Amino acid sequence: ETGVTQTPRHLVMGMTNKKSLKCEQHLGHNAMYWYKQSAKKPLELMFVYNFKEQTENNSVPSRFSPECPNSSHLFLHLHTLQPEDSALYLCASSQDLLAGGNQETQYFGPGTRLLVL
Amino acid sequence: AQSVTQPDIHITVSEGASLELRCNYSYGATPYLFWYVQSPGQGLQLLLKYFSGDTLVQGIKGFEAEFKRSQSSFNLRKPSVHWSDAAEYFCAVGAESSGYALNFGKGTSLLVTP
Numbered sequence: 001e002t003g004v005t006q007t008p009r010h011l012v013m014g015m016t017n018k019k020s021l022k023c024e025q026h027l028g029h030n031a032m033y034w035y036k037q038s039a040k041k042p043l044e045l046m047f048v049y050n051f052k053e054q055t056e057n058n059s060v061p062s063r064f065s066p067e068c069p070n071s072s073h074l075f076l077h078l079h080t081l082q083p084e085d086s087a088l089y090l091c092a093s094s095q096d097l098l099a100g101g102n103q104e105t106q107y108f109g110p111g112t113r114l115l116v117l
Numbered sequence: 118a119q120s121v122t123q124p125d126i127h128i129t130v131s132e133g134a135s136l137e138l139r140c141n142y143s144y145g146a147t148p149y150l151f152w153y154v155q156s157p158g159q160g161l162q163l164l165l166k167y168f169s170g171d172t173l174v175q176g177i178k179g180f181e182a183e184f185k186r187s188q189s190s191f192n193l194r195k196p197s198v199h200w201s202d203a204a205e206y207f208c209a210v211g212a213e214s215s216g217y218a219l220n221f222g223k224g225t226s227l228l229v230t231p
Binding site for chain 2 (some may be wrong): 004006040041042043045090092104105106107108109110111113
């Protein structure tokens with residue numbers, strides 16, 4: 001496989017469930033991102049990791065918990081979500097952060113469509 | 118404040134017609150500019166990007182975009198649209214001063230009619 005992959009592609013969960021979203025990048029990049037895409041709203045940056053270290057938490061509720069065990073994998077652990085959390089969750093990666101220019105171009109995965117009942 | 122505006126929420130064009138999607142930005146520093154396309158149920162695919170140099174940028178699938186600093190615009194164009202171009206198009210802007218934070222526009226939905 002090439003590029004950025006995400007699993008599962010679709011997920012339905014109840015508000016009391018615990019689930020995890022997985023992202024894997026095969027590009028040798030050092031930075032990874034989680035975005036939330038809701039209907040009729042711009043993409044919202046949630047978390048940023050650089051060399052496995054979290055560098056950004058964009059005021060995301062604690063019911064979303066990211067994990068980055070290595071530069072190729074990124075998880076988003078979900079717990080006691082609300083119906084308004086239903087959205088498309090997109091993972092992206094880039095060569096580097098703050099390196100300027102081409103190295104910051106972000107490449108996106110296909111997303112996980114999440115429905116919270 | 119930094120912002121990205123895509124003034125057109127929906128655009129309909131006939132197959133074979135030309136296309137221009139508008140993007141305006143408000144940034145204090147020299148921006149990095151991107152256009153992404155998203156097909157239904159899919160992630161975002163990078164069409165093209167501008168960092169410096171020639172202000173007319175060529176991308177994939179026959180798209181191009183022109184950076185006009187005086188107008189704070191980065192409009193996307195294609196001379197002849199194909200039915201497969203129907204999708205959602207997003208303009209994104211970043212700047213070295215804001216680090217890795219990309220601001221995305223709300224998107225323009227393109228419908229292509231026969």
